[in-house]
Amino acid sequence: MKTMQSLIRLLALLSLGGAPLAHASAEISGPAKVGRSAWLLHFDSDWKNASGLPEKAMLIGLQGLANRTAPRLYITHADDFPWEITGPIAEFYQRKHGVQFTALKTADEALTQFAQYAKGYVVWDPAVMPTMNVAYTIAGLEDAVIVTPALIPLVAKHGLKPIDDLRGRYAGMTDVQIYAEAKGRYWARCSHDKLMLMGGHAGDMRIPGVADWGVRERMFFHDLSANPAQPDEVELEKQFFSEMNPGGFVFGWHSYAKDTEEQHTTLTSTFGLRMEGLQSLPNLSFNCQFSFTPGFRFANQHHVDRATKLVAEKKVYLAFVQSDGIGLGVWTKPGRGRLSLAWSAIPSWLEFSPAALEYFHESATAADYFIGGLSGPSYMYPNHIPAERFDGLMREAVRQMERLDERVFEILDNSAADGNVGNADLTKATVDRYYAAFPNVIGFINGYGPARTRDLRDTRPMISYDYYVDPKRPRDEVTADLNELIALNQKRPYFCMVHVRESNDVNSLVEVIKNLRGPVEVVPVDTFMKLAASNQTYMTRYQDPDDPKHFEGYTR
């Protein structure tokens, strides 16, 4: 909390300069009511284990306790934080929900305000990093804050007593031994609807931004691996997954040091569980307690009616989609609105973060269009979802799309890919299931990197991405790539779906489009689908068993 300049800027944004330092928060339960007090912490960018992490980890856990029964504590982050929306959403709470934030400047001030919601503290050992996760698990169950030894005097000053001390308990043990021991102690009392995968960065830093949510919901925290090269960890994680309730959630993210996003999402999908990233996602314990503002309804900016029939001309039709977590993307960066862009909102935020969804819809420009996905009601790989779980999960996805007024559904299965390249195709059986489960969509999108699953049934196309815009790729090469695709795909109309990776610069894409050759027209995604339904110049194709697969998957 050293970035005072950022804090001052934020306070100016929120017009909080003269707000009182401490005043009582209204006690409520259920959805938050209009007009309330809350407190605000601002974090800097220091998440190093040896410096900024211990205090932040303590405060995030404290946030989970403080927000158990009411939305009391909100955290904003530095400009370079993965989620760029914490400031704008704080402003939204103030403007639309009448929340009056009071700034807290130090951990001492935060404890003064919120230590009352903790019954004590648990000590974790920075030399044995998994003890941070075990401590968080205990924190949720015992209403404790988590501290390193250096922070004990601070919490003791606020009257907190020791509840547990993990120093020495897990010394010399492997991660799987630690989590197996902790499972025996705590798992039975933890939520079996929600599990916390507190991975992400390894080495000398961690960003446990979503820990408030895990503490509030009494989740078991771990960072077990889904890497087949670590079979003991995989087997223990399978035990957790198999003991979870059907349709349960896995929050957080995989450990960058142990396995891959593809491996972990394949494993959660194999058990029909819903993956909700990331480990850094902040403020869910606060956000979950607000509903939509009175009278608000999602009204997507459709360009065509469901029943509209369009006829494609002899043109090259391009559509652009940004599918990464919407708050991670280019939403707040300059240029949005200059290019027709479809956004994959995070549908589970209907339940966990309604204000964020309302904020996105409220701030959408005429060029922004929302689509459903990814693959289901949460992030999942459909080729691996058990058949008996598929329809139930997709019914929830359909319900989400109806509430969000979305008509195009996006699918991704990177289980056989390697990173964002390789085999991202759907089996015919999976495609059949989607067509049966989503009778009211006007089309499907598949892939992340390029893929080649394509179909057209009745009036509903399934189109894979033909191109992925890597934000680091020079724009003249992006232009040349797209021009080459246009030259290769000589039939007109040619339908080219483009995935815009998070952190791309929209302004630069506008310049790329100016330099494309041929009868090019950029259209919104819903218009694209209607045009693609009129003339199938693309080949019907599914995952070919002979296509290279980087990874085959797991057995349950």
Add this chain to the structure above:
Amino acid sequence: MILGGLMALGLTAALAANPALTGRWRLDPARSTALDGWHKVDLVVALDGTRVALTYDMLWIRSKVVVTNTVDTAHPVELKNFFRIEQRHMAVYPAKHGITQATAAWIDGGRTLRTEVFTPVEISQGEVLMRMTSEYRVSETGDTLTLIELHSTRNRPLVYVFNKVPTEAAN
């Protein structure tokens, strides 16, 4: 004219191979066209009479691909598993069971290897032929190989610069 062309081709094909091309070469990304989807690219060249074996040793995260295209400067060849350095963020794939027609010649007094291939690729609209003309040029000092690749479908050439990997490091 046709006869003259064939004679010219025969003359260029008959030029002696450039031994400086042989060995292992490692892509220098900073001096090359940006390449998505590959972290590491080695090109290994071996000569055997009129045959030139071009082995691509590629790495992306944990995916390793090692493929050899063997061309012949004496006559055209057909290649069943032709490999091209693809920009993997484009939906352009080798056609399944595709046969690539390849010719090769030593040009510029034998200093440069030129290949021309017609390779079938799979795109969203089906399969099409892509013509690729490639020149492999070794620097005067013998430590740099420049591969210039021109596609019939791309006006902007792809230029890949490789540095020679010392023999002891290559083994």
